[in-house]
Amino acid sequence: MADQPARTAGPAPDKVRLRRELTTDPGRLTCALLLALGATAAALALPLLVQKIINDFSAHRSLGPDIAMMCVAAVGGALTTAVSGFLLARIGERMTYRLRIRIMDHALRLPLAVVRAQGTGDLAARITSDALLLRQVVEIATQLPLAALTVTCTLLVMVWIDWVLTLVTVLSLAVLTVLVVLILRRLKDNVTGQQNAVGRIAQRFTADLEALTTIKAYRAEPVAARALAADAERLRAISLRGARLGALIPAALTLGNQLAMIAVILTGGARLAAGDLGVAAFAAFLLYLLQTVPSVSTLATGFGRLQSGLAARDRCNELLALAPESDPQDAGRTAPVPLPGAPAVVFSSVSYTHAGAGDAALRGISFSTARTGLTAVVGPSGAGKSTTLSLIDRFIRPSSGSISVLGHDTRQWPLDALRARIAYVDQAFTLLEATARENLQLGRTTRASDGELAAALDAVGLTEDIARLPQGLDTPLGRESDLSGGQRQRMALARALLSDAEIVLLDEPTSQLDGLNEQRFRAVVQDLAATRAVIVVAHRLSTVQHAHHVIMLTGGTVVDAGDHPTLLERCTPYRELVASQRVPAH
Numbered sequence: 001m002a003d004q005p006a007r008t009a010g011p012a013p014d015k016v017r018l019r020r021e022l023t024t025d026p027g028r029l030t031c032a033l034l035l036a037l038g039a040t041a042a043a044l045a046l047p048l049l050v051q052k053i054i055n056d057f058s059a060h061r062s063l064g065p066d067i068a069m070m071c072v073a074a075v076g077g078a079l080t081t082a083v084s085g086f087l088l089a090r091i092g093e094r095m096t097y098r099l100r101i102r103i104m105d106h107a108l109r110l111p112l113a114v115v116r117a118q119g120t121g122d123l124a125a126r127i128t129s130d131a132l133l134l135r136q137v138v139e140i141a142t143q144l145p146l147a148a149l150t151v152t153c154t155l156l157v158m159v160w161i162d163w164v165l166t167l168v169t170v171l172s173l174a175v176l177t178v179l180v181v182l183i184l185r186r187l188k189d190n191v192t193g194q195q196n197a198v199g200r201i202a203q204r205f206t207a208d209l210e211a212l213t214t215i216k217a218y219r220a221e222p223v224a225a226r227a228l229a230a231d232a233e234r235l236r237a238i239s240l241r242g243a244r245l246g247a248l249i250p251a252a253l254t255l256g257n258q259l260a261m262i263a264v265i266l267t268g269g270a271r272l273a274a275g276d277l278g279v280a281a282f283a284a285f286l287l288y289l290l291q292t293v294p295s296v297s298t299l300a301t302g303f304g305r306l307q308s309g310l311a312a313r314d315r316c317n318e319l320l321a322l323a324p325e326s327d328p329q330d331a332g333r334t335a336p337v338p339l340p341g342a343p344a345v346v347f348s349s350v351s352y353t354h355a356g357a358g359d360a361a362l363r364g365i366s367f368s369t370a371r372t373g374l375t376a377v378v379g380p381s382g383a384g385k386s387t388t389l390s391l392i393d394r395f396i397r398p399s400s401g402s403i404s405v406l407g408h409d410t411r412q413w414p415l416d417a418l419r420a421r422i423a424y425v426d427q428a429f430t431l432l433e434a435t436a437r438e439n440l441q442l443g444r445t446t447r448a449s450d451g452e453l454a455a456a457l458d459a460v461g462l463t464e465d466i467a468r469l470p471q472g473l474d475t476p477l478g479r480e481s482d483l484s485g486g487q488r489q490r491m492a493l494a495r496a497l498l499s500d501a502e503i504v505l506l507d508e509p510t511s512q513l514d515g516l517n518e519q520r521f522r523a524v525v526q527d528l529a530a531t532r533a534v535i536v537v538a539h540r541l542s543t544v545q546h547a548h549h550v551i552m553l554t555g556g557t558v559v560d561a562g563d564h565p566t567l568l569e570r571c572t573p574y575r576e577l578v579a580s581q582r583v584p585a586h
């Protein structure tokens, strides 16, 4: 049976659940909420104290205790607001931190094809702009219940002061609520659209920066800038629609508040004239009404910002819902022990079609490679050589057929254990943004000694190049201190030399080497092949004519396999390939 496509291989990942995220630190959250409640109580007490001051003033009573209580309420309210705000910010920062770590970790574990399809820039936007939007949810999620509580408590006190005026207030606020709910419904879709547009622009910009040398060489800055400007224009247009919707919220708030104010003043004035309401009570009522305004605003704008946070959460969950490449059962599985004497790699009737490609890249290929020695995979461009290597390292999985590594089907190997057995030198000779030392030790389970590092650098002829770097082996690579193409290639080979892997895969390893280094490369590969299985994909046949085994691929099928002289003699496509390279026959 063929492997399942990588897309469905992994377990369903855990989604971002806001309630769980908010309650991971219940102690601090409770503290923040209690302090915020204290601040709310202080704010609620102030108008009642004003009413008391007016009454005491009219009755010629001492105002000292009233003023002292007002000071305590004001200062206490300010302090508790500050401390609860800080505690909530802390909870928000921790949530964003956890979320970023989870998203980055998950993105690194996605299948290569899925990462390419998503786009690196768009993925990066999830930990930048989406995470920031999500962070504000903490504040809002706690502000909203408090604002609702403030409004409810205020309304209750208002009912106690004068129920008729309260009814007038509630009816006016109801008009406002209907308007705001209608706006908010449309706002969430708009925010999702904005975040997707941010992702698209980040994706194109990242891709352009990666291709900057080519863009400059072909004077394509205007072309690239035009495409970026078109993305920016799409983002501007959708953000503008969002801004229009957003601007309607304060407009609705102002309208609702003014409506309430006018209605209360007219009704209150009439009740005052009729003697149904005292001046002190009316003043307190008006203060409460004014105090309700910020809480109602918090409620309305908070729901708006919550929509942004929810849209960001959805985008993060979309990413977390992508299955990682490892199998669900990998976690509980022990790695098989390599079978003594079994071939390093066996392909049995393996076919593979790239996602989105019409034709199969490989059609039922079968071959095996010995436990030690050099195997060369050759063939014209597009024959399927790189696809073959990708299948061995399980970057992709066969559409049909099976592959075994060191005597076990690749499906029986936990992914990590399989890759620990294989060193892979890719076409780009990729170096991480890390020191030369860290780059060299990527494939190792134990730390390499200085002696081992020096021997590997010497074997690939890099000793002097690394010594010339500002901090030698401890120089961070990738920014100011980058290496040339050939040096990167030799670093990648030294990394393979230092790894513990029994199988070494080399994709196009000599394209950037000069004559001297190519000879050195051949010597290193021969050394490697003495104790490991080395599988090389190469166009330059001069480097593989000493291979113990050559597999000739054409159009996704193995047309022949054998050693160099045998293939030269009996395989016409191989002879033609060799002739096209003008390599001496012997």
Ligand SMILES: Nc1ncnc2c1ncn2[C@@H]1O[C@H](COP(=O)(O)OP(=O)(O)OP(=O)(O)O)[C@@H](O)[C@H]1O
Binding pocket: 354, 355, 356, 357, 360, 361, 379, 380, 381, 382, 383, 384, 385, 386, 387, 388
């Ligand atoms: N990511 C991909 N999506 C779709 N098709 C792909 C992808 N990668 C390779 N192919 C197609 O699969 C076929 C085999 O490609 P592969 O890269 O394995 O060939 P190759 O022999 O290594 O070529 P080259 O020597 O030019 O690097 C080609 O027809 C190629 O167009």
